[in-house]
Amino acid sequence: MxxxxxxxxxxxxxxxxxxxxxxxxxxFAAVLGDAPLLHHVAATDAHEGPVYVAxxxxxxxxxxxxxxxxxxxxxxxxxxxxxxxxxxxxxxxSPDRVSVVRAxxxxxxxxxxxHEGRLVICEQGSPSRPAAISRLDxxxxxxxxxxxxxxxxxxxxxxxVVVKSDGTLWFTDPSYxxxxxxxxxxxxxxxxxxxDPREDRLxxxxxxxxxxxxxxxxxxxxxxxxxxxxxNQEPGSYDVTRPHHIRAFDVLDGRRxxxxxxxxxxxxxxxxxxxxxxxxxxxxxxxxxxxxxxADGQLIGEITLPGAVNFTFGGARRNILFITSDSAVWAAxxxxxxxxxxxxxxxxxx
Numbered sequence: 001m002x003x004x005x006x007x008x009x010x011x012x013x014x015x016x017x018x019x020x021x022x023x024x025x026x027x028f029a030a031v032l033g034d035a036p037l038l039h040h041v042a043a044t045d046a047h048e049g050p051v052y053v054a055x056x057x058x059x060x061x062x063x064x065x066x067x068x069x070x071x072x073x074x075x076x077x078x079x080x081x082x083x084x085x086x087x088x089x090x091x092x093x094s095p096d097r098v099s100v101v102r103a104x105x106x107x108x109x110x111x112x113x114x115h116e117g118r119l120v121i122c123e124q125g126s127p128s129r130p131a132a133i134s135r136l137d138x139x140x141x142x143x144x145x146x147x148x149x150x151x152x153x154x155x156x157x158x159x160x161v162v163v164k165s166d167g168t169l170w171f172t173d174p175s176y177x178x179x180x181x182x183x184x185x186x187x188x189x190x191x192x193x194x195x196d197p198r199e200d201r202l203x204x205x206x207x208x209x210x211x212x213x214x215x216x217x218x219x220x221x222x223x224x225x226x227x228x229x230x231x232n233q234e235p236g237s238y239d240v241t242r243p244h245h246i247r248a249f250d251v252l253d254g255r256r257x258x259x260x261x262x263x264x265x266x267x268x269x270x271x272x273x274x275x276x277x278x279x280x281x282x283x284x285x286x287x288x289x290x291x292x293x294x295a296d297g298q299l300i301g302e303i304t305l306p307g308a309v310n311f312t313f314g315g316a317r318r319n320i321l322f323i324t325s326d327s328a329v330w331a332a333x334x335x336x337x338x339x340x341x342x343x344x345x346x347x348x349x350x
Contacts, residue, residue, distance in 0.1 A: 313338020
């Protein structure tokens with residue numbers, strides 16, 4: 001393998017790949033720039049919910065679920081929240097930069113950061129613990145439940161969450177917990193919700209999904225993109241006749257969604273994680289890595305990384321796509337930049 005040199009790091013990185021990018025449309029050049037690289041950042045059990053916090057130059061994520069109990073009596077998934085202390089664009093990072101923030105995170109999955117810099121967490125729950133959207137103050141370790149039901153009925157197993165500029169939380173709640181055997185039979189549909197913490201009000205904003213999964217707003221928040229991974233039901237399953245696509249919704253009055261429309265179909269595999277850059281490109285995970293779509297839904301390129309689950313933009317210039325892949329954290333250094341960081345994730349003094 002040809003060694004590449006990271007000028008910011010001042011040292012050679014044998015794990016940096018410049019051949020991990022496939023172009024399908026000339027528009028992908030604007031995403032890649034002149035010298036895109038894919039770096040191996042750290043070997044760790046990074047599964048979901050990556051959140052970059054610029055004020056700490058750190059990445060938070062949830063770990064790969066491990067089934068507790070015994071073979072005869074399996075327990076609910078065991079998931080921790082971890083923190084990777086980054087060092088600018090110096091890759092890879094040493095193993096001692098990964099630390100445990102919360103050892104038992106109630107089968108946590110997706111995460112976001114609120115305006116006060118606290119983690120907002122999708123807790124999938126267990127047979128004895130309710131599914132919920134919770135909030136973790138990483139400076140104190142204090143955890144608070146924000147919402148765990150709608151109209152007196154329990155949530156299924158929240159999967160992913162985003163925080164809008166007005167402070168509201170939007171999240172998906174598929175019934176994967178029941179399908180995977182650690183949550184009771186659903187009392188609610190597989191919905192997309194909006195939660196207003198100021199009013200303590202939870203509202204269903206979309207109810208026609210098979211398995212709503214990842215979600216993200218466009219940079220101007222006029223659109224909400226939601227992935228439907230209905231093709232995957234039980235672990236390891238894939239039914240091509242069920243949804244494996246991304247839908248787009250107009251956001252009306254900042255509170256409601258217009259009719260959904262098909263944005264793109266993900267092949268191979270099904271979409272999970274999703275994000276956008278500030279030029280309107282949409283990034284979604286697939287079986288082969290990360291697919292990148294233009295604003296018109298056309299596939300323009302791919303980042304080859306089998307096992308990619310979720311990702312987020314970060315770094316001092318917001319041009320690094322940090323990717324979790326179950327066994328490692330990776331960093332795609334691009335020309336594209338992510339949308340402005342949430343208030344709580346910005347550098348101090350911004």
